[in-house]
Amino acid sequence: MEKKRKVGNPLALAVLAWLMLEPMHPYELGRRLEESEQDRSVKYNRGSLYMVVKQLAKAGFIVEHETVRDTQRPERTVYALTDAGRAELYDWLGELVARPRQEYPHFGVALSLLGVLSPERAVELLDARSDALAAELVETRDRVRVASGKGVGWVFLVEERYRIAMLEAEHRFVGELMEALREPEYVRAWRETFGGRS
The missing domain is CATH 1.10.10.10 (Winged helix-like DNA-binding domain superfamily/Winged helix DNA-binding domain)
Known part of the structure; x- marks a missing residue:
């Protein structure tokens, strides 16, 4: 505890x-x-x-x-x-x-409610997130490269390396999620459940 x-x-x-x-x-x-x-x-x-x-x-x-x-x-x-x-x-x-700690990121809340959005809208929003993640990855990798070039030791950049790993994982996850949301079976099931309510 x-x-x-x-x-x-x-x-x-x-x-x-x-x-x-x-x-x-x-x-x-x-x-x-x-x-x-x-x-x-x-x-x-x-x-x-x-x-x-x-x-x-x-x-x-x-x-x-x-x-x-x-x-x-x-x-x-x-x-x-x-x-x-x-x-x-x-x-x-x-x-x-x-000790791993249970954290409550906002994106986790959004994911828990994602089914409310139409598959098309969810993919559109996730695509925007994917672009933002890709841009942040480039910026963070550049920051680490510049700092390393100035002789900053790896241990002082470990939080940025962690950030890169988390961004890469989220970027990959978002891509896989978009593919799943485009699956015809999911689209059909969503329309049957939510129909014209969105």
Whole structure:
């Protein structure tokens, strides 16, 4: 069973991981999330980042390390990881890596109700999705190629490689589903069931 976390937002996990490297100000954390493109995997904006940092501090996973002052900017509080934060990071990450989790993607909801659409309309919509998936595959493969060319280690690109594998699988699935929806037997059965109601 999934463990109840004091701070359950996945952004918190990313913050804990970045603070393993060194103490940082939330602005620096945000910059690194963007530069590493982790904001493609973790929902993030400046407001949510500052909120998560406060929650992590309240939970005792991070502490104020120092306050930095310079003449051009307001005071900045730099945060550091605590032993409890390190333990939480390892425990939470271990759980996510080791145990499959039931997720509820929107596409799964749409698939569960697909039979309501006429076979022709379903194929038309799935064809548009197939095109979008193909475009995203090209973009993601290019991103990995460019990053690899700059010397970024494969372990830092593993989430993009996972994204590619998932996109390829979905693209293949959508193609097979369109073929199944075009089968005369399915079209006939759909018309008998739904007739002129769509």
